[in-house]
Amino acid sequence: MSLLKVNNLTKNFGGLAAVSNVSLHLEKNELVGLIGPNGAGKTTLFNLLTGVYEPSEGDVLFEKEGKEERLNGIKPYKIANLGLGRTFQNIRLFKELSVLDNVLIAMTGKEKVGVLTGILRLPKYYQMEKKMENQARDLLAIFDLLDKEGEKAKNLSYGEQRRLEIVRALATDPSILFLDEPAAGMNPQETAELTELIKKIQREFDLTILLIEHDMSLVMDVCERIYVLEYGQLIAEGEPEEIKTNKRVIEAYLGGELTC
Structure with a gap:
C-alpha cells in the first residue's frame, strides 16, 4: 500500500482545469520531485494534497496505521495533524x-x-x-x-x-513533507547547502518528501523519481536519467535543453 495515492485528480477554476486527471503515488521514505514549466499546476497540486483546495474530481488517499484515509474536503490543519507537513513558495513565517x-x-x-x-x-x-x-x-x-x-x-x-x-x-512531526520551491531566491552556495540538508532531513527524520523545484541540478541530485507536469497534466514519470533525456519533457521547457 502506497503512503499517498492520488487518483485522477482534477481542479477546475471556472472553465480552466488547473490540474487535470493527475494520478501519482508516494512510497515510504521516497524523495520524489515534481517539476514543470511556470504555470504547469505544481503548487495547485500541492494545495490539493494539503487541503488548501478541494478537488473537483478524483481522490487523495493517505495510508495511516494500515488504513487508507480519504483526504478530500478535510481542513488543512487536520491534514497537518494526520502527518502531512508543507512549506510554501512564498515564505509564511510569523515575522x-x-x-x-x-x-x-x-x-x-x-x-x-x-x-x-x-x-x-x-x-x-x-x-x-x-x-x-x-x-x-x-x-x-x-x-x-x-x-x-x-x-x-x-x-x-x-x-x-x-x-x-x-x-x-x-x-508538526509529518510522515510526508511537501517542499514548495525551497531553493527559490537562494544563491549557489545556499542552494548547495540546501541540497545536503534535504538529504539529511530524509535520512534522519525517516520521511517521504515531495519536492517542487526549478533548480534542476538540485532535483536531479536528490530525487529518486520525478513527475513532470505541463498545463496541469502529467506528461512523464521516471528516474532522473530518464527525465533528462525525455523528449516531451525537453519540449515542455520552451523547446530548449533541460539543463541540470
Missing part, C-alpha cells in the same frame, strides 16, 4: 515573533493536556511546555538556527528564513 515561537506554534496540538490543567497551570502543563521547548531547540540546532532562537523571524537572512520554514514544517 514579528521569535524564531523559537514560530516553531512552538507549529507544535500546537502535538501535546495535549486537560482543560483544567491548562487553566490552573498545574505541574503537568509546565512539563509539557518544557518538553516542547526542548524539542523545538533540538530542531533549531539541526538547522544551525539555535543561536537565533530569540530573534524576530523578520531579522533572519533569506536563507535562514527558508530553513526556519522547513523547521516549522518538521515540528
